[in-house]
Amino acid sequence: MKIGIIGVGCSKFGVRDTTIQELAFEAVKEALDDANITQDDVNISVVGSVGTRNYELMPAVPVNEYCGFSGKGPIRVESACATGSSAVYTAYASIASGVAEVAIAIGVEKMTEVETPVSLAVGGRAGNYLWEFHQYGTTFPAYYAMHASSHMAKYGTTEEQMALVAVKAHRNAVKNPKAHLQKEIDVETVLNSRVIAYPLKLFDCSPISDGASAVILASESKVKELGADAVWIEGIGYSSDTSNMTRRESFVGLKASVEASRMAYRMAKIDNPVNQLDIATVHDCFTIAEIIAYEDLGFCRKGEGGRFIEDGESDFGGKIPVNTFGGLKAKGHPLAATGTAMVYEIVKQLREEAGKLQAEIKNYAGLTHNIGGTGHFAWVFVLRR
Amino acid sequence: MKIGIIGVGCSKFGVRDTTIQELAFEAVKEALDDANITQDDVNISVVGSVGTRNYELMPAVPVNEYCGFSGKGPIRVESACATGSSAVYTAYASIASGVAEVAIAIGVEKMTEVETPVSLAVGGRAGNYLWEFHQYGTTFPAYYAMHASSHMAKYGTTEEQMALVAVKAHRNAVKNPKAHLQKEIDVETVLNSRVIAYPLKLFDCSPISDGASAVILASESKVKELGADAVWIEGIGYSSDTSNMTRRESFVGLKASVEASRMAYRMAKIDNPVNQLDIATVHDCFTIAEIIAYEDLGFCRKGEGGRFIEDGESDFGGKIPVNTFGGLKAKGHPLAATGTAMVYEIVKQLREEAGKLQAEIKNYAGLTHNIGGTGHFAWVFVLRR
Numbered sequence: 001m002k003i004g005i006i007g008v009g010c011s012k013f014g015v016r017d018t019t020i021q022e023l024a025f026e027a028v029k030e031a032l033d034d035a036n037i038t039q040d041d042v043n044i045s046v047v048g049s050v051g052t053r054n055y056e057l058m059p060a061v062p063v064n065e066y067c068g069f070s071g072k073g074p075i076r077v078e079s080a081c082a083t084g085s086s087a088v089y090t091a092y093a094s095i096a097s098g099v100a101e102v103a104i105a106i107g108v109e110k111m112t113e114v115e116t117p118v119s120l121a122v123g124g125r126a127g128n129y130l131w132e133f134h135q136y137g138t139t140f141p142a143y144y145a146m147h148a149s150s151h152m153a154k155y156g157t158t159e160e161q162m163a164l165v166a167v168k169a170h171r172n173a174v175k176n177p178k179a180h181l182q183k184e185i186d187v188e189t190v191l192n193s194r195v196i197a198y199p200l201k202l203f204d205c206s207p208i209s210d211g212a213s214a215v216i217l218a219s220e221s222k223v224k225e226l227g228a229d230a231v232w233i234e235g236i237g238y239s240s241d242t243s244n245m246t247r248r249e250s251f252v253g254l255k256a257s258v259e260a261s262r263m264a265y266r267m268a269k270i271d272n273p274v275n276q277l278d279i280a281t282v283h284d285c286f287t288i289a290e291i292i293a294y295e296d297l298g299f300c301r302k303g304e305g306g307r308f309i310e311d312g313e314s315d316f317g318g319k320i321p322v323n324t325f326g327g328l329k330a331k332g333h334p335l336a337a338t339g340t341a342m343v344y345e346i347v348k349q350l351r352e353e354a355g356k357l358q359a360e361i362k363n364y365a366g367l368t369h370n371i372g373g374t375g376h377f378a379w380v381f382v383l384r385r
Numbered sequence: 386m387k388i389g390i391i392g393v394g395c396s397k398f399g400v401r402d403t404t405i406q407e408l409a410f411e412a413v414k415e416a417l418d419d420a421n422i423t424q425d426d427v428n429i430s431v432v433g434s435v436g437t438r439n440y441e442l443m444p445a446v447p448v449n450e451y452c453g454f455s456g457k458g459p460i461r462v463e464s465a466c467a468t469g470s471s472a473v474y475t476a477y478a479s480i481a482s483g484v485a486e487v488a489i490a491i492g493v494e495k496m497t498e499v500e501t502p503v504s505l506a507v508g509g510r511a512g513n514y515l516w517e518f519h520q521y522g523t524t525f526p527a528y529y530a531m532h533a534s535s536h537m538a539k540y541g542t543t544e545e546q547m548a549l550v551a552v553k554a555h556r557n558a559v560k561n562p563k564a565h566l567q568k569e570i571d572v573e574t575v576l577n578s579r580v581i582a583y584p585l586k587l588f589d590c591s592p593i594s595d596g597a598s599a600v601i602l603a604s605e606s607k608v609k610e611l612g613a614d615a616v617w618i619e620g621i622g623y624s625s626d627t628s629n630m631t632r633r634e635s636f637v638g639l640k641a642s643v644e645a646s647r648m649a650y651r652m653a654k655i656d657n658p659v660n661q662l663d664i665a666t667v668h669d670c671f672t673i674a675e676i677i678a679y680e681d682l683g684f685c686r687k688g689e690g691g692r693f694i695e696d697g698e699s700d701f702g703g704k705i706p707v708n709t710f711g712g713l714k715a716k717g718h719p720l721a722a723t724g725t726a727m728v729y730e731i732v733k734q735l736r737e738e739a740g741k742l743q744a745e746i747k748n749y750a751g752l753t754h755n756i757g758g759t760g761h762f763a764w765v766f767v768l769r770r
Contacts, residue, residue, distance in 0.1 A: 070626055071644060093482040096483065099478060377458075
């Protein structure tokens with residue numbers, strides 16, 4: 001059973017003075033127009049939203065009503081920052097199971113309705129509540145700081161190498177009209193910014209953004225009927241890990257990323273990702289996360305992620321351009337909207353519609369890597385046009 | 386593609402002094418034992434939890450960790466009070482799509498960690514927040530009171546008929562060791578209890594309960610390999626409706642119930658539900674909801690639901706025994722655990738393992754009907770052994 005992506009949409013990311021349903025519609029409208037269909041053609045709508053930061057605690061109903069999917073929206077999904085990918089997966093499985101022919105996955109998040117400390121606190125509760133969050137106040141900058149420290153200690157990764165991830169992200173985001181942070185920065189900007197959780201500084205962290213994105217999927221027969229130029233989902237991989245960081249074997253990688261990518265590569269028959277994929281989006285909620293992702297996804301060997309960015313291998317013209325759209329770091333990271341936006345970016349690249357950010361496409365294959373928490377959830381998709 | 390249910394489990398419902406993960410494990414352990422498998426045999430775990438009333442705002446990670454599904458739990462689903470059915474559906478679709486061979490759907494809710502007014506307020510936010518909840522303070526007893534008033538005005542349904550739903554529920558719950566409220570009541574008890582939202586009185590309302598339940602599903606080939614006595618999912622129907630009640634055409638029925646049942650009946654080839662089904666669980670969060678469900682599901686004609694209960698047609702020996710386990714009304718309604726518990730009850734009935742509450746089984750077919758909000762979400766499943 002082949003499932004194709006026939007339409008994608010993405011709102012402008014940033015501080016958005018809209019309701020969550022209006023924000024969702026920006027992405028849904030673009031996706032419907034892109035697929036050249038209407039709401040009537042959609043059989044099921046899956047709404048992804050973490051939903052803990054906005055006044056709509058159960059956002060699927062108002063989002064579906066406003067977007068014209070009343071009658072078709074029985075499910076909201078949540079997997080922390082990997083929520084958008086869970087929505088895409090549930091839409092995929094709905095078609096593959098024969099329940100639907102056309103499905104839409106909507107990822108939407110309003111984060112700026114609460115103050116930053118509240119947002120961090122709510123985020124921290126996605127980890128282990130009773131012990132790590134409640135006793136130690138561990139929030140996500142602190143979690144990723146532990147990973148950064150471990151990686152520096154074990155492999156000699158430097159703060160400068162991490163800063164390069166931010167510099168690349170900001171450089172790309174300037175050319176992406178949908179990006180939240182549209183300002184170039186240099187290594188010094190990052191190194192001199194204030195420490196959030198050592199060794200992570202302000203510019204090592206993704207911003208708090210509002211945003212929405214949407215992906216429309218269809219069965220193979222429906223793709224043919226519509227004559228659509230589909231991007232096919234060839235590989236799906238998932239994993240999850242303990243909520244207690246104390247039970248993890250190591251902090252230099254995310255086991256869930258490794259497992260999810262292996263599962264997706266097996267399904268998509270990928271044995272050499274850097275040679276077989278043209279492009280990738282990885283979950284760079286913090287700069288260290290992108291470096292670790294290079295390794296966990298098999299773009300380079302364990303411990304060589306710092307060198308990979310330093311050598312330009314993840315930039316245009318490198319072995320595999322990563323986060324050409326500006327990444328979570330600079331385009332923004334509106335939680336649930338991130339996974340669906342990653343699919344949006346890869347689809348645009350594989351269709352060679354990425355404008356000033358277009359990478360070279362030879363294999364017509366790309367990857368999305370979306371993490372919830374610090375590897376509490378992981379999704380990897382392999383897409384091929 | 387046939388998908389079978391090979392194991393079910395359900396915790397005791399009530400005020401439970403446990404964490405959400407311990408509560409979930411009660412159900413998971415019973416389901417694993419029932420299926421005669423271990424966590425190693427499960428490929429994906431879908432956790433359903435509304436999650437707004439307990440300290441774990443994102444409960445899938447701790448639940449999966451505690452229950453032994455780390456690595457296998459990438460998704461939490463939420464559809465208000467229909468969340469459990471969304472979990473079963475997502476598990477079903479995961480198998481039907483070929484991604485998994487064995488999947489577990491876990492529904493779990495801790496509701497008693499907050500005070501009742503907070504619980505009602507959070508619940509009210511599942512409807513339309515900005516207009517109906519924020520301006521008018523509409524919570525769910527008020528929503529269902531509007532349905533009850535409309536049904537009384539249009540069809541002459543009486544408070545006594547509604548009370549009979551509660552009397553039947555309590556009578557059955559006394560024989561169900563997992564029920565929250567284990568006390569027989571009579572019509573006078575209901576009529577003389579204090580008004581919550583006229584015409585609904587205290588005993589017209591389901592209680593606020595903690596609880597968990599779990600359903601293990603497997604592909605047809607896995608069912609054969611295990612030699613399991615499976616109950617098959619033959620029909621799946623879903624719908625959803627507007628968050629604004631002001632946009633509904635009528636309050637005497639739930640359009641989403643009608644649409645979901647038609648979809649499920651079509652898939653399962655049911656054209657005369659009362660003759661073809663042996664047993665049903667319906668979403669009786671308030672007594673009026675059960676009466677409306679008889680009609681929306683086609684057990685009787687529109688407007689005749691009051692007479693249906695009065696004539697004993699939904700009791701043992703009637704046309705179709707409904708909520709033999711005590712219903713949400715008396716077994717309890719721990720939100721996300723309700724949909725999975727409905728499947729638990731029907732599986733037990735179809736296997737003729739329901740003990741003192743066993744109904745007569747001739748067609749080996751039963752139905753679950755699970756609503757979120759007042760028809761904001763709807764799921765109907767047809768099961769056959």
